[in-house]
Amino acid sequence: MTKSYVTTPIYYVNAAPHLGHAHTTVMCDIMIRNRKANGVETRFSTGCDEHGQKNQESAEKLGLPVDEYLDLRSSEFKKAFDLLNVDYDYFVRTSRPFHKERVAQMEQSMMDAGLIIKKEYSGIYCKGCEQFKTDSDLNDDGQCFDHPNLFVEEITEANYFFPMEPFRQRLLDHIEANPDFVQPQKFLTELKNMLKEPLEDLCISRPKSRVTLGVELPFDKDYVTYVWFDALINYLTNLGWPENDYQEYWAEVEHVIGKDILKTHGVYWPIILMGMGETLPKKLSVHGHWLGAGGVKMSKSLGNVVDPLEVVEKFGADALRYYLARHMRAENDSQISVELIQTAYNGELGNKVGNLLSRAAKFASDRLDGKVPAKGALTVEDEAARATALAAAEKFAEVFTLAEISSRTEALIQAADELNTYFTEQAPWKLLKDPETEARGQTVLYVTLDSLRVLFEAFRQIIPESADKALAILGCPVSDAEAWKPSLDRLAESKEFGEVLPLFPRVV
Ligand code: MSP
Numbered sequence: 001m002t003k004s005y006v007t008t009p010i011y012y013v014n015a016a017p018h019l020g021h022a023h024t025t026v027m028c029d030i031m032i033r034n035r036k037a038n039g040v041e042t043r044f045s046t047g048c049d050e051h052g053q054k055n056q057e058s059a060e061k062l063g064l065p066v067d068e069y070l071d072l073r074s075s076e077f078k079k080a081f082d083l084l085n086v087d088y089d090y091f092v093r094t095s096r097p098f099h100k101e102r103v104a105q106m107e108q109s110m111m112d113a114g115l116i117i118k119k120e121y122s123g124i125y126c127k128g129c130e131q132f133k134t135d136s137d138l139n140d141d142g143q144c145f146d147h148p149n150l151f152v153e154e155i156t157e158a159n160y161f162f163p164m165e166p167f168r169q170r171l172l173d174h175i176e177a178n179p180d181f182v183q184p185q186k187f188l189t190e191l192k193n194m195l196k197e198p199l200e201d202l203c204i205s206r207p208k209s210r211v212t213l214g215v216e217l218p219f220d221k222d223y224v225t226y227v228w229f230d231a232l233i234n235y236l237t238n239l240g241w242p243e244n245d246y247q248e249y250w251a252e253v254e255h256v257i258g259k260d261i262l263k264t265h266g267v268y269w270p271i272i273l274m275g276m277g278e279t280l281p282k283k284l285s286v287h288g289h290w291l292g293a294g295g296v297k298m299s300k301s302l303g304n305v306v307d308p309l310e311v312v313e314k315f316g317a318d319a320l321r322y323y324l325a326r327h328m329r330a331e332n333d334s335q336i337s338v339e340l341i342q343t344a345y346n347g348e349l350g351n352k353v354g355n356l357l358s359r360a361a362k363f364a365s366d367r368l369d370g371k372v373p374a375k376g377a378l379t380v381e382d383e384a385a386r387a388t389a390l391a392a393a394e395k396f397a398e399v400f401t402l403a404e405i406s407s408r409t410e411a412l413i414q415a416a417d418e419l420n421t422y423f424t425e426q427a428p429w430k431l432l433k434d435p436e437t438e439a440r441g442q443t444v445l446y447v448t449l450d451s452l453r454v455l456f457e458a459f460r461q462i463i464p465e466s467a468d469k470a471l472a473i474l475g476c477p478v479s480d481a482e483a484w485k486p487s488l489d490r491l492a493e494s495k496e497f498g499e500v501l502p503l504f505p506r507v508v
Contacts, residue, residue, distance in 0.1 A: 001399055004035050005249040007235050008046040009257050010092050013073035014058040017080040019290055019298070019336065020258060022308035023324050027287065028256050029086045030325055030405055033461040037484045038399050043249045045238045046081060047092025048074040052130045052227030053206070056213040066213060070095050080309060084317050085464055090238040094215075094231060102237045103230045104218040106276060107204075111219050115162060115275045121203060122156040130227045131264075132203055146260055157210070160223065161201035167271040168199050174270070174280055182266060184403045186331040187259060187286040191266040202268060204229040232269045236278070247279075254283040256402055262286055285402035287328060293337040306336050314338075315507055318463035319345040325462050326410060330403035346506055349466075352416045353455070354503035356423060357470055360448045361500045367432050370496045372475070373442035373449070375489070382447045385422040386488055388415045389451035393486035396458035409462055412455055419455075423448050449474060450491040457486055466503050473498045 006028045011021045025046050032044045049055075050070045059069035074093050081088065092099070110116055123132040128147025132155075139145055144152055172195055175181050175188070182188040205223040206214065214224030235253060239246035257265050262284075270280045291297055292304030299305065311320045323341045326348070328334045364373055378386075392415035395408050423444070431441030453474050459467040460478060471477050475497055476490060 001035070001038075001040050001252070003041045003249060003252045004032075005043040005045075005239070005253045006031055006035075007044075007238075007253065007255050009255075009261060010047045010049040010094065010231055010234050011077060012052070012055060013048050013050055013070060013077070014054040016073070017077050017308065019306045019308050021077070022080065022084060022320065023290060023328070024256055024258060024287070025081055025086050025088075026084055026321050026324050027328075027402055027405060029084075029088075030321075030461055031254075031256070031400075031402060032087065033464065034396060035399055036480065037461060038397065039483050040399065043090070043239070044088045045090035045092060045235070046086065046088045047090065047234065048077050048094070049227065049231045049234075050074065050093055050095040051214040051224070051230055053211045053213075054127050054130065056211060057127075059213075067095075083309065083312050084321065092234045092238060094234060099230075099234060099237045100215045102241065103215045103225060103233050105242075106233055107225065107229075108218045110162065110275055113275070116160050116204065117163065117201070118158060118160050119201075120156070120158045121161070122154065123203075124152045125155045126150065126152045132200075134200070155210075157207055159203045159207070160205040160217065160220070162204050162229075162272070162275065163201045164199040164267070164271045165201075167274045168195055170274060171195060171267070171270050180283060181280075182262075182284045182286065183401060184286065184331045187262055187266075187284075190259075190262060194263055194267055199267065199271075202226075202229070202271075228264055228268060229272070232264070232272060235281075251279060251282070253281045254285055255281055256285045256287070259286055259288055287402060288331065288333040290328070290336045291333050293335050293340060295333070295335060304337060306338060306341070311338065311341055315341060315345050316465070316504075318466045319349065319504070322349055322409070322463050325405050326413070328406055330406065342507060345504060348413050349463075350504040350506055352413055352420060353452075353459075354466075356416060356420050356448065357452050357456075357473065358500055358502055360423065360428075360445055360452065361473055361497055363428060363432065364445055364449065365497055365500055368442070368445075372491055372495065372497070373445040374439070375446040375450075375492070376439050376443040378443070378447070381422060381426065382443065385419055385447055386451050388418050389454045390486060390488055391415075393454045393458035396461055397484065397486055405462075412458055412462075415455055416452070419448060419451055446491065450488060453491055454486050454488065457484065469501070470503055473500055473503075 008025045008028050032042050035042050059066045078091055126133050126144040126147055128150045182191050204226045205217055206226055208222055208224060211224055215230045217223040239249055255265055265284050273280055308320060319341060323344050392411040395411060400408055426444040428441040428444040431437040453476050456467045456470040457478055
């Protein structure tokens with residue numbers, strides 16, 4: 001991989017940014033940091049989906065002019081992602097003229113190619129999904145599985161449609177020829193199941209009498225574009241499509257999504273791209289959902305909603321980034337609560353990583369005047385501790401997948417855990433007291449600190465702010481300008497430690 005373009009979904013602005021938005025965006029940021037560290041040239045997009053009925057209704061509820069409402073909400077999303085240290089290249093807003101012009105251009109060319117028809121349609125509509133639903137999408141009460149409290153509506157109206165069935169076999173052939181198209185496997189199987197039956201025509205318009213917040217259809221002023229038909233195109237318009245050498249990165253695009261939008265990205269989007277005569281995305285990387293503790297859906301009424309901004313305020317951005325990275329399971333839903341985050345922050349980051357750095361660096365500061373300890377001959381135990389740290393870090397010197405983030409992060413914590421055991425067993429504080437064993441004490445400190453340095457270099461991909469602080473304490477900052485390759489014995493290059501501040505102050 002030499003180039004990579006990673007996208008998050010663009011998020012509805014009908015409410016403030018929530019944990020799910022933070023999750024996908026942070027995971028993409030981690031993937032981007034990992035790719036950059038491995039010399040891959042990257043592009044990273046995120047942003048807001050500002051059209052559609054529910055955004056419109058939220059503006060009305062607050063009594064704000066729609067433009068003001070959109071500015072307010074999209075700035076909240078931007079601020080949240082900035083607070084989480086998300087290093088994106090493009091922040092999309094679909095209400096921007098450039099995006100709207102390109103969407104209209106795409107629609108006109110599909111109309112000209114005879115791919116769009118008009119017909120009257122009756123169907124069950126879910127505002128939460130902004131989608132017409134079929135019987136199998138509804139629960140026993142006739143409500144949407146994902147939004148049972150919103151109440152679906154039966155709607156009859158004339159609309160424009162894009163018939164998808166003529167493309168179904170081509171999509172199945174593409175999936176067969178590209179087994180990595182959807183990862184992990186569970187979601188590939190789900191997608192194949194969606195493609196077993198003939199596909200319905202995709203309704204691509206909404207009458208202005210019902211929805212005004214959208215891109216006007218270039219061939220009928222009484223309609224706006226269906227929110228999904230407009231939103232998906234952001235992935236191309238970011239790159240300046242159809243000009244601007246967009247192919248260079250388009251050929252390498254990887255869409256990261258939650259499982260709730262597999263159908264729109266796995267069925268609608270590739271088929272729209274086929275209609276446009278464009279190349280299909282290289283990969284869809286899908287994750288499960290966060291549930292509250294006990295595996296129940298988060299909801300205001302249950303009081304188990306985790307607000308990402310509250311977590312950042314209480315524990316710092318890296319506590320949240322770490323929890324999301326380490327504790328999301330690859331194929332399944334996972335559990336989260338403020339208590340679980342607190343336990344992981346204090347117990348995993350604080351006790352296993354931060355404390356060891358403080359203790360070892362403090363010994364060096366107090367006993368060795370802040371100088372880097374001298375490394376003498378190494379024992380089997382020293383070599384084993386170093387090898388574990390290096391092996392865990394080396395997994396970050398490879399490009400990893402979305403599903404691999406958790407196990408890679410866990411390996412860093414395990415290596416830190418083993419380093420703690422090594423440190424306790426070797427007891428350098430005793431060795432340093434006796435002139436006969438002082439040199440050996442220095443070696444143990446050196447091995448501990450140098451191994452921690454290697455781990456923190458890898459941790460930069462997950463918890464960049466804390467890892468950089470740690471590397472500053474160790475006097476070994478890492479520059480992004482140079483290619484990164486983990487290696488041992490770089491501690492000696494620095495002469496003195498920085499001030500030893502607690503990295504993850506305990507929160508009770
Ligand atoms: N606007 C559409 C996407 C258009 S992309 C061209 C949309 N927006 S959304 O605001 O509803 O965001 C959905 C996304 O938020 C999910 O795909 C997922 O990335 C994230 N999450 C929402 N809830 C989540 C959890 N409970 N857990 C993890 N992520 C989830 O759909």
